[in-house]
Each structure stands twice: as structure tokens, then as C-alpha cells.
Amino acid sequence: MNEWHGPILACHELSKFYAVGDGLFALSNVELEVERGQFVVIMGPSGSGKSTLLNILGGIDRPTHGEVLLNGRKYSRMSEDDLAVMRRRELGIVFQFFNLLPELTAAENIGMPMRLARMDERDIMSRVMHLLEVTGLTARANHYPVELSGGEQQRVAIARALAPRPSIVLADEPTGNLDSKMSQEVMKLFKRFNQEEGQTFVVVTHEDGFLDYADTLIRLSDGEIVERKVLNAKK
Amino acid sequence: MDLIRLGRNEIKRNWTRTGVALAATALAAWMLVVSHMIPRGYPWGVGQAERAFTGGDLVVLPLSSRVESRNGANLTVKPWEGRDWQSHALYYFHRLSQEGYISEGSLGWRAFDPREVMDLIKDVPGVARVEPYVSLPCLVGSVQAILRARDALDAESFPLSMARFIVEGEYPGPAAGSGMEALFPNFGGLEYNLVGSSVPVRVPRLVVNPAPSSKDPARLVGGAFGLGLDWDNGASVVLEVSGKYRVNTNQVLEPDATALPEFPAPGEEARFWDRPEVFVTKETFQEILAQTQAAVDLNQLPTYELLISVDRMSEAKAIASGIQEKLGEGFQVYPVPELKKLQVSGSALRFQGLDAGGLLQVQGFMLSGVIVAGSSYIMLVQQKRKIGLLRVIGATGKDVVVYVLTIVGYVAAAGAAIGFLAAKVLSLWSLLASEITAAEWIKLTFIDFISVFGMSLGISLALGTAVGLWAARVPSAEVLKRE
Numbered sequence: 001m002n003e004w005h006g007p008i009l010a011c012h013e014l015s016k017f018y019a020v021g022d023g024l025f026a027l028s029n030v031e032l033e034v035e036r037g038q039f040v041v042i043m044g045p046s047g048s049g050k051s052t053l054l055n056i057l058g059g060i061d062r063p064t065h066g067e068v069l070l071n072g073r074k075y076s077r078m079s080e081d082d083l084a085v086m087r088r089r090e091l092g093i094v095f096q097f098f099n100l101l102p103e104l105t106a107a108e109n110i111g112m113p114m115r116l117a118r119m120d121e122r123d124i125m126s127r128v129m130h131l132l133e134v135t136g137l138t139a140r141a142n143h144y145p146v147e148l149s150g151g152e153q154q155r156v157a158i159a160r161a162l163a164p165r166p167s168i169v170l171a172d173e174p175t176g177n178l179d180s181k182m183s184q185e186v187m188k189l190f191k192r193f194n195q196e197e198g199q200t201f202v203v204v205t206h207e208d209g210f211l212d213y214a215d216t217l218i219r220l221s222d223g224e225i226v227e228r229k230v231l232n233a234k235k
Numbered sequence: 236m237d238l239i240r241l242g243r244n245e246i247k248r249n250w251t252r253t254g255v256a257l258a259a260t261a262l263a264a265w266m267l268v269v270s271h272m273i274p275r276g277y278p279w280g281v282g283q284a285e286r287a288f289t290g291g292d293l294v295v296l297p298l299s300s301r302v303e304s305r306n307g308a309n310l311t312v313k314p315w316e317g318r319d320w321q322s323h324a325l326y327y328f329h330r331l332s333q334e335g336y337i338s339e340g341s342l343g344w345r346a347f348d349p350r351e352v353m354d355l356i357k358d359v360p361g362v363a364r365v366e367p368y369v370s371l372p373c374l375v376g377s378v379q380a381i382l383r384a385r386d387a388l389d390a391e392s393f394p395l396s397m398a399r400f401i402v403e404g405e406y407p408g409p410a411a412g413s414g415m416e417a418l419f420p421n422f423g424g425l426e427y428n429l430v431g432s433s434v435p436v437r438v439p440r441l442v443v444n445p446a447p448s449s450k451d452p453a454r455l456v457g458g459a460f461g462l463g464l465d466w467d468n469g470a471s472v473v474l475e476v477s478g479k480y481r482v483n484t485n486q487v488l489e490p491d492a493t494a495l496p497e498f499p500a501p502g503e504e505a506r507f508w509d510r511p512e513v514f515v516t517k518e519t520f521q522e523i524l525a526q527t528q529a530a531v532d533l534n535q536l537p538t539y540e541l542l543i544s545v546d547r548m549s550e551a552k553a554i555a556s557g558i559q560e561k562l563g564e565g566f567q568v569y570p571v572p573e574l575k576k577l578q579v580s581g582s583a584l585r586f587q588g589l590d591a592g593g594l595l596q597v598q599g600f601m602l603s604g605v606i607v608a609g610s611s612y613i614m615l616v617q618q619k620r621k622i623g624l625l626r627v628i629g630a631t632g633k634d635v636v637v638y639v640l641t642i643v644g645y646v647a648a649a650g651a652a653i654g655f656l657a658a659k660v661l662s663l664w665s666l667l668a669s670e671i672t673a674a675e676w677i678k679l680t681f682i683d684f685i686s687v688f689g690m691s692l693g694i695s696l697a698l699g700t701a702v703g704l705w706a707a708r709v710p711s712a713e714v715l716k717r718e
Contacts, residue, residue, distance in 0.1 A: 060627060060711045080710055081631045088629020099624050099714060103244030115238075116629040160628065 004072040007033035008168055008200050009057060014066035016052050016223070026052040027063070028223040034216075036167070039194045040202045041210045044220035050204040053220065054172045057202065058093045059083040071167070088117045092161030096173035098153040100145040100160075106152075107132065107141040110159045117164055131159035135189060151182030158186065162193055168200040169193075175207050187213055238634060242641030245614065252610040253646055259606040260650020260695070261657065263599035264687040268658030282572050284482045287397050288508055289323055289571050290368075290385060291542030293555055295352070298336055298567040299343040302328045320372040320381050321346070321462065322539035326510065327569070346443070346537035347457030353534070353541065355456065355561045361546050361554040368540035369520060369533050372464065373513065374437045378424040380511040382417075382438060384520030384533060395544060397480060397514065404430035404478025407516055415519045416477035423511035428476050436513070439469040440527040443537055455565040460537045470526035474515070482508035600690040607646050608698035611639060615706050622706055623713030632707030639706050643699030644692060651691035655684065 014030040017023060027049045034040050042050050055061035057068060059075050068075040070090060078086065087093070092113075100109050107128050114124045132138045135155040145153055154174060161169050171190070175183035191213040193199050203210055211217060211231060219227035246253045286292070319325045319337065324344075331337050337344035349367040356365045369384040385397070397418070398406060407416035417436075419428050428434045442463035515523070517533055524531065545554050551570040559568045615622065622635055630638070659680060 055712075055715060058627070060715065062712075080626065081633075084626050084629050084631050084711065087627060093627055095714075099627075101241060101621070101624070103241050103248065108240070113628045116625075116631075116634055164629075 006072055007069075008036045008038075009034040009068075009070055009202065011053075011057065011063075011068045012066055014053070014056060014063050014068065016049070016056065016061070017064040025223050027056070030066070030223070030225055032218065032225070034168070034200060034202060036200055037194070037198050038200055038216055039191070039214045040200075040216045040218060041214035042202065042204045042218045042220060043206065044226075048220040049223040050220055051172050052223075054170050054202065054204050058091060058170045059087060060093070087166075088113045088164055090167050092164070092166040092169040094154075094157050094161045094169065094171035094174045096176040098145070098150075098157045098177075100153055100156055102145050105142045105144055106137055106148065106156045109145070109156055110163050113160060113164050119164070127163055127165075128159075131163060134192070135159050136185075151178050151185065154178060154182070154186055155189065158189055162197075162199065165197065166199065168202065171201065171203045171205075173204055173206070175205065183207060183209065238630075238638045239641045242638050243645060245618075245642055246645055249610075249614050252614055256603075256607040256610040256646045257650040257653065259603040260600075260647050260691055261654035263603040264651045264654025264691060265658045266599050266654075267687055267690070268655060268662060268683045284400065284508065286395055286571050287400060288482050288510075288512075289542065290395055291366075291571060292395075292545045292548055292551055293543040293558070293568055293570050294323065295356070295541040295543065295558065295562070295566055295568050296322065296324050297343065297345050297347055297539060297565065298324075299565055301567055302331060302336065319539065321370050322368060323510075324540065344539070345455075345459040346462045346539055347455070347459060348535065349457065349538050349541060350534055352457040352562065352566070356541070356543065356558050359554060359557040359561055361550050361557070362543055363546050364544040366542055367534060367536065367538040368542055369517070369536060369538065370512070371438045371441065371520075371524075375419075375425055375428070375434055375513065378511070380420075380423070380425060380513050382436065382520065382523070383512045383514055384517045385514050386517060400480045400482045401478045402481045404476065407477045407514065407519065415472060415474050415515065415522065417474040417519070418478045418480055418514040419476050420511050420513070421479040421481040423509060425511055425513070426479070428479075430476050430478060432476050433473045434476060435471060436474050437466075437469055437471045438523055438527060439464040439466040441465075441524070441536070456562055462537060462539075468527065470523065472523050472526065474513070480514075597690065597694075600694045603650065603691065604647070604694035604698045607643055607650070607695045608702050611642050611646070611699060612702045612705070614642070615639065615702065615709075619709050619713045620716055622709040623711050623715070626709070626711035627714050632704075635707040635709070636700065636703035639703035640696055640699050643695050643702070647691045647695035647699075648688065651687050655687045659683070 010033045012031055014027055014032075015025060016027040017025050030049075030053060032053075042053065044050050052061065056063050059068070059070075059078070062075075070086065073086075075083065101112065104112065110131055111124050111128045114127065128141075129138075132141050135158065137152060137155055137159070140148060140152055145156070148156065154177070158171075158174070161171075169190075174190075175186050178186065187207070187210055190201050190203065194201050194213075203214070215231050217227065217229040217231055218225055219229075324331055324337065328336075331344070353365045353367070356362055371382045373380050373382040401418065402421055404418075407418055417434075419425050419434070442465050444461035444463055521531075521533060524533075524536075543554075543558070545551055555568040555570050559566070562568070622630075622638075625635060625638070662676075662680075
């Protein structure tokens with residue numbers, strides 16, 4: 001289905017400048033390539049540009065300079081609609097604050113990207129049931145977000161990101177609002193999908209625990225990559 | 236699809252705004268349905284006065300384009316301001332002279348030979364009778380008036396008869412020797428001519444000119460003439476006042492009343508028809524005409540107006556359309572206001588005409604549409620982050636428009652349903668209290684249903700599309716903003 005054999009995700013000379021006050025470079029000349037199936041962890045202190053980088057990689061935000069490519073296709077040549085279509089097929093995003101739709105149940109939230117992609121309803125139901133089972137939420141399928149705990153909401157958000165079988169998942173502080181036990185569960189979930197379904201993960205986190213699951217570490221400071229480390233953590 | 240469910244739940248969550256939009260739509264729907272319960276047209280008495288004076292159910296005027304009112308809409312009488320002596324046109328359209336339709340040389344306003352036109356109209360289904368408006372200006376002493384030829388009273392049918400407006404004396408009989416009888420107005424300086432008295436009247440000689448506009452290449456049915464008046468070669472006749480009439484446009488007559496009621500009723504003002512027409516029979520008119528020129532058949536005399544009686548006034552609009560189709564451009568057909576039998580406790584209420592009624596209904600739905608779309612817009616402005624999230628998980632601009640239209644559509648449909656049902660329950664009363672049959676009521680209900688939902692959804696969705704297109708431009712980056 002995908003003929004591209006280069007890095008699944010890449011960015012070149014990526015910069016993001018905010019013209020506030022004296023001006024601020026949130027990112028400066030970032031070069032990054034993520035290979036298919038990799039589990040990349042991006043770490044760094046607060047304000048180092050981690051979330052900005054992830055948002056630009058997800059096509060949510062636009063860089064001031066530079067280019068992002070997903071499966072070889074340049075974001076700069078895509079409209080907002082093209083990016084939306086790309087996200088629902090190839091790229092899932094997990095937020096720190098879950099961002100579930102409060103009007104929909106857990107199952108409906110998970111099924112939403114697939115329904116937007118006009119997938120077959122039977123396939124959607126089957127995938128939703130599978131994801132609910134994998135994330136341990138089968139009993140909570142018909143509960144609304146407000147009726148779920150933080151950990152459960154984050155698992156729903158993860159299931160939603162994984163639902164259309166994207167080739168890559170970007171997660172921004174996915175355990176930032178969870179206790180340590182829940183954080184462990186989320187990390188295991190990511191690793192499971194990374195290993196079983198071969199999905200690529202790029203996770204922004206402060207959580208050292210993720211290093212046990214990651215095979216590449218990128219460390220950012222003041223908008224620049226200051227460390228690239230291969231961890232070879234395929235466990 | 237979950238977007239629809241999302242929209243529905245959004246409506247429930249924003250109940251206050253939704254409630255306002257629902258109420259506005261329901262009110263517009265209610266107004267439309269209830270307005271159909273109010274009879275349109277004129278109360279019996281007022282309507283009859285207008286129809287009797289005009290002498291026809293429909294009038295045909297030589298106008299090349301529509302002057303006022305939608306096609307088929309009723310004429311509405313206004314105070315007479317014109318000098319047209321062979322047509323009621325200026326009674327209805329004050330601005331005709333300023334707009335050039337009745338200026339000499341104008342294609343629109345011309346005299347025509349009625350025979351060819353009448354022949355065409357006679358074959359239109361539903362037409363009972365066609366006759367030209369026949370008159371001459373005249374001087375009654377020094378007072379300007381209009382001498383009008385009409386059938387003898389026994390040839391006139393109710394409700395087009397002038398008989399009910401005679402306040403003294405009687406309608407003129409056929410010409411008898413030198414005694415030429417006339418029905419005089421009881422106003423306009425002519426009220427001093429007593430019944431039984433002889434009144435000197437001068438009429439001009441009628442001059443028929445060639446087409447007023449030689450530039451006109453079009454072949455018009457009935458041809459085109461200009462009518463001139465030659466007072467120097469006119470004739471002086473003496474008319475005997477057989478009776479006096481007074482047409483009061485503020486007067487309600489019961490259909491079966493045999494005499495005019497006391498008028499004015501306490502606290503009410505008299506509003507008389509102020510066009511001073513002196514009625515004579517056609518025979519008398521022809522006799523007078525013969526004194527000024529060679530005798531002519533009145534149906535050959537060029538005229539500016541035809542008067543048409545129809546079999547059923549309820550079909551007047553369809554008949555008017557049929558006539559219009561036959562005559563083509565160059566003529567306009569207008570129904571005279573329809574009569575409605577109403578009990579209005581002695582006051583002559585005028586009901587909203589069709590044009591303004593329809594306009595108000597559309598405006599009602601426009602307003603409700605603005606409120607529905609506006610409330611959706613406010614809702615979406617506060618929910619930009621959610622739209623951003625939808626974009627992040629894969630919603631295209633089209634999906635966002637669908638989401639917005641779902642919200643707007645549900646509110647408009649729900650509001651329309653509430654208003655429709657409320658008004659229909661009320662209209663059950665009209666079913667019980669009127670002569671309307673169950674079948675007619677069901678038919679009206681169906682028409683109301685189509686009108687209410689068509690207008691409510693149509694207008695709201697059109698305005699909602701604009702809001703949707705705005706929402707579709709909200710970028711995914713909105714999801715990054717904290718609420």
C-alpha cells in the first residue's frame with residue numbers, strides 16, 4: 001500500500017519562531033528522521049520545544065521554516081483538509097489532556113476517526129471492540145468521558161489514535177496526568193502496539209520509564225536537539 | 236454518523252441558546268399556520284363596495300409590465316388621485332402617471348379595440364362575462380364628473396350590483412324619450428342634485444387617434460389608439476336624477492341585508508368612494524354619444540379597461556392566469572378583492588393582502604433562520620477548540636459543515652414541528668367552527684406542513700451553510716488553545 005521506503009517521518013531545518021516580546025525560537029534547525037517501527041522518545045526540560053515539535057510533526061501547527069515529510073509527502077504542499085485526511089489514515093495523536101469528545105461514549109470516541117474515514121461499519125465495530133478489549137475498557141464502552149477515570153480516558157484517547165491503524169502515533173505527555181500505575185499501563189500499551197502491530201511511536205515525555213520501552217532517545221534543549229541516543233530497547 | 240449524534244448532543248448541552256432558536260422557529264411556524272386561519276381579502280361589506288363600484292371580478296388593463304402586486308394578487312383600492320376617465324387604473328396604482336404608463340405615446344398605456352380582446356377572453360374557462368369599461372368625462376354644471384355606461388340594474392348580478400349603495404331614489408331605467416335618467420353620487424359636489432330634478436350635463440366629442448406610439452413595432456391584440464376629447468364639438472344633455480348612491484368603504488353590509496345600515500356607527504369615520512361617476516344605462520349613454528358623433532356600438536368604442544365576471548371567485552387567480560396567457564404581453568390582469576363573509580362587530584376591518592402576508596411569513600422564517608444560525612455561530616465560537624479537535628482526528632471542512640448543518644437542521648426542524656403542531660391543534664377549532672370540510676382541512680394541513688418545513692429548513696440551512704463554511708476554516712491548531 002505504501003511504496004515509500006525512506007523514513008516514515010522526517011523534518012529538515014525545522015524552526016518555529018514566536019514573535020512575542022523580543023521574539024523566541026521554540027525550535028531551531030531541527031533535523032529528525034524516524035524509521036518505520038521505531039519507538040522514539042523525545043525528552044527535555046519544560047519549554048525546550050518538545051510539544052511544539054510534536055505539534056508540527058502532527059501537522060497541527062505550521063513551522064516558521066523548514067519542512068516535514070510523512071511517508072515522503074511534504075506538509076507544506078498540503079491544505080488543512082489534506083492534513084486532516086492524512087491524519088485520519090496515517091497518523092494518530094494522543095494528547096496529555098485526552099481531548100475526548102464529551103458528547104460521545106468511549107466506543108463512539110474510538111470509532112470517530114474511522115467513521116470520518118468512511119470505513120465499513122462492521123469493520124469499525126470489530127476494531128472498536130478489539131481496542132476496548134486490549135485497553136481493558138470493554139465494560140466501559142458505553143460510558144461517557146465524564147464517567148471515566150483519568151487513566152481510562154487516556155486509554156480511550158490512545159485507542160482512538162490507534163483505531164484507523166495509523167502507521168505512526170504521536171503522543172504528547174500521554175502520562176502527564178496519570179499516576180505511576182496508570183502511566184505504566186499506558187507505556188505497556190504503547191509498546192504492545194509497537195511490537196504487535198508494528199506502529200511507529202514518537203512520544204514526548206518527562207517519564208524516564210519510557211526509556212525502558214524506547215529504542216531511540218532524542219533530547220531537546222532550547223529548541224535544539226542536544227542528544228540522539230540509540231537505546232536498542234526492543235524487549 | 237457520529238457527527239450527527241455529536242451535533243444533537245451539542246444542542247442538548249446548549250439548551251438556553253437552543254431554546255431561544257427553537258422558540259423563534261416555532262413562532263414563525265405558528266404564525267404561518269395561524270395566518271392561514273385568518274381569511275384574506277376584504278370583509279363582505281367593504282369587498283362588495285369595491286366590487287360593485289368596479290363592476291367586475293377581474294380587470295384587464297393595457298399595461299406592458301406588472302405595475303404592483305404579484306401575479307394574481309388582489310387589487311387594493313386607494314383614494315382616487317387620477318384623472319383617468321375610462322379606467323379605474325389610477326384608483327389602484329397612484330404612480331402610474333409618474334411612471335409613464337398612462338402618458339400619451341407610452342406603449343403601456345393605450346386605448347384598444349375591445350372586440351378582439353373580448354373574443355379571446357370569452358373562451359377562457361371560468362369566464363362568465365366580459366365587457367368594456369365605457370365612460371366619458373362630463374361637466375355637471377361646473378363640476379367635473381365621469382359619465383359611465385352600465386347595464387340596467389336587472390341585468391347586474393349580485394355582488395356586482397350597485398343597488399345596495401343607493402341611498403335615495405332608484406337605479407336608472409332604460410332611456411325613454413327625452414327623459415334620460417341617471418344615478419348620481421351623493422358626494423363630490425354632486426350631492427345637491429336632488430332626486431327627480433333635471434341636471435344639465437355637457438359631454439365632449441370623443442376623438443379616436445392613431446396609435447400613440449408610431450415607434451411601436453409590436454402587434455398588440457386589439458391594436459393601439461389614443462383617445463382625445465373635443466369639448467367644442469360636444470353635446471349638452473339634460474339628465475334626470477333617478478337616484479343617489481353613496482359607496483362607503485368603511486361600511487359592513489350583511490350579505491342578506493336589504494338596506495344600508497346607519498352610518499357612521501358611533502366613533503367611526505365615513506370613508507366615501509370619491510370618484511364621481513354618474514351612472515346611466517348603456518342605451519342612454521349610446522343616445523348621448525350619438526349627439527356628438529355617429530352612433531357606435533359600445534363594444535367597438537376603444538377603451539382602457541375590460542371588466543370580467545367569473546363563474547367562481549375561488550378560481551379567480553387561475554382564470555386571471557389563463558387570461559394573461561391568452562393576451563400575452565401588453566395587458567395585465569388583476570383580480571378585484573375577494574369577498575369574505577365575516578362577522579366583524581360593525582367595524583370594517585381590512586385584512587392583510589396576500590402579498591404582504593406572504594412577505595411577512597418569509598420574513599418570520601428569515602428572522603428565525605438568523606436566530607438559529609446565529610445561536611449556532613455563538614455556540615461554535617465557544618467551541619472552536621472542539622472543531623480543532625475534530626480536524627485533528629480527521630474531519631475535513633466538509634465534515635465540519637455537515638456537523639454545523641446538523642445542529643441548525645435539528646433546531647429548525649424541531650422548532651418548525653413545535654410551532655406547526657401547536658398551530659394545528661388551534662386550527663382544529665377552525666375545522667369545527669367553519670364550513671371547511673375535513674378534506675380541505677387535511678389538504679391545508681399538508682400545504683402548511685410543506686410550507687413550514689420547507690421555509691424553516693430551507694432558510695435556516697442556507698444561513699447555517701454560511702456559519703458552517705466559517706467553521707470549516709477553523710484550523711486544527713485551535714485544539715492547542717486552552718478553554
